[in-house]
Amino acid sequence: MDGLVKELTIEMLPEGPYKQIAEAIGPENFYRLAEVVGGATIYIPKPESLxxxxxxxxxxxxxxxxxxxxxxxxxxxxxxxxxxxxGPGQTEGQIELFELLEGMTGAGESGLSSTRFICKLHKTASKIRVEATLLLLFFAVKEAVNTWT
Incomplete structure (x- = not known):
């Protein structure tokens, strides 16, 4: 049979998908494909799937x-x-809230006072999203409550 395959030409194949496949991969490769999956119904995925x-x-x-x-x-x-x-990644300019707190409160043995903390936090708030703004508000309220008591 192998000798017959060498004489197979595209023109000998019927019009339609078989001929299109043989034109794309050659008649000998089309014959090899037929040897592997001939007679079976198969799904050939789109190229982007591969x-x-x-x-x-x-x-x-x-x-x-x-x-x-x-x-x-x-x-x-x-x-x-x-x-x-x-994954979600990070928004450009965004820093981790815990990194910020660690860096600001870890200065010195006693850390930063609430007022200095609020000032530093305010300077970096433009780089931080809503979480920092809420934290700033929390510390401002905490400072106000501490001064009233």
């Missing part, structure tokens, strides 16, 4: 914690998909 793991690996490798939108545009996926792959 390359999805490679795309996702590229997204993970290029993720820097802040570039969800850029990666989504570059790879034609949603920001939600990038977040699912890479």
């Amino acid at each position: 390359t999805r793991p490679v795309r996702d690996a590229h997204i993970k490798a290029e993720f820097n914690g802040y570039n969800h939108p850029e990666l989504a545009r570059k790879y034609g996926v949603t920001e939600r998909w990038v977040r699912q792959l890479c």
Whole structure:
């Protein structure tokens, strides 16, 4: 049979998907495909389904914690998909609240007074999201209550 395969040409195949496949991969490779799955009903995935793991690996490798939108545009996926792959990341300029508290209250043995803490917190509030604003309000109220009592 192998000798007959070498004489098989694309023109000998019927019009339709078989001929299209043979044109794409060649008549000998089409014959090999028929040897593997001939007679079976199979599903052939779209090309993007085959390359999805490679795309996702590229997204993970290029993720820097802040570039969800850029990666989504570059790879034609949603920001939600990038977040699912890479996690929430950090908003640019955002620092961890506990890092801030540790850095501000750890200065010296007694730490910072509430007033100095509020001043320092106020200076960095533009870099911090709503959590810091709420914390600032909490300390201001605490300071006011302490002065009234």
